[in-house]
Amino acid sequence: MSRIRALQYYIFSRLLLAPLMVWTITTVVFLLLRATPGDPVDAILGPRAPEEQKALVREQLGLGDPIWVQYLHYLGDLLRLNLGTxxxxxxxxxxxxxxxxxxxxAELAIFSMAIALFIGVSVGILSASRPNTPLDAAGRIFGIITYSVPLFWIGMLFQLVFSVQLGWFPLGTRYPVTALPPAGFTGLFTIDSLLSGDFGALGVSLYYLALPSFSLGLVLSGIFERIVRVNLKQTLKADYVEAARARGIPERRVLLVHALRNALIPVVTVLGLTLAAMLGGAVLTEVTFSWPGLGNRLYEAISMRDYPTVQGIIVFFAVIVVIASIAIDIINAYIDPRIRY
Known part of the structure; x- marks a missing residue:
């Protein structure tokens, strides 16, 4: 089978499996929500509401139906792209x-990913280019700490140091409550500020975005640091790298042009998996910094047992992760000719 045919078969098989993965995730969420204790009607009306009123609301929401009937209604709504109310x-x-x-x-995720890539790749290159040195040991320690530190802890630590004690950054939120956010159609304050030419609003948006995006990006940077360091160390021992050195090519060019290009291929693969970790981390970051994002809204919906909102947001996240995973696999297959599916 030729490479093109094999790649086409792989893409087709992944596209067929994508709905199955989304269905599995949504089914698990549906069952877990209904297996946990508590009644969403109590969250809506309060625990002291009359039982007659509770029964009426429960009937209106369909919560009195058998669970398999609720599940069939839920699947029917999903097929019509109706995430509910x-x-x-x-x-x-x-x-x-x-x-x-x-x-x-999305804005938090984009900036956090950029910070994670910059820090992780930079530290990984420095560590791999100086093997068995204190710099290499420092890079390994950095990767271990950032990979294992709790995200909410680092966020609260940054708030305590840079917001409370030093007063350099705001404690949370996305924009000052006393000012109007930049108007635009994207909803991304930085992009809308650039499109409207309002550089003052751009500075304010970046100022409020700096601490939460750096917290999330720093924690995720450990993933890229470990991958770049390990793969770059192996690549620097390859025959074609030794041949480049033998031809008198400067070591800096050997590192950045010949070795790093191949060492970054696994980073592309991990980007899809990191997206899932970033969406999960965004929930903790948004709650810690009171960031008005979808992760924070998901947390509120879970605490109030808002079934449709929890299910709808998780379905939305699941579709994003599945699409990104397929896209990353296709891109990786094209940039790495050694891959065979």
């Missing part, structure tokens, strides 16, 4: 919640 937002649909809150999460 929030139980705790006064009739607001889940799609409206995604529209309003996801831009903040």
């Amino acid at each position: 929030s139980l705790s937002s006064r009739g607001q649909t889940v799609w409206e919640i995604v529209r309003d809150f996801f831009p903040a999460t």
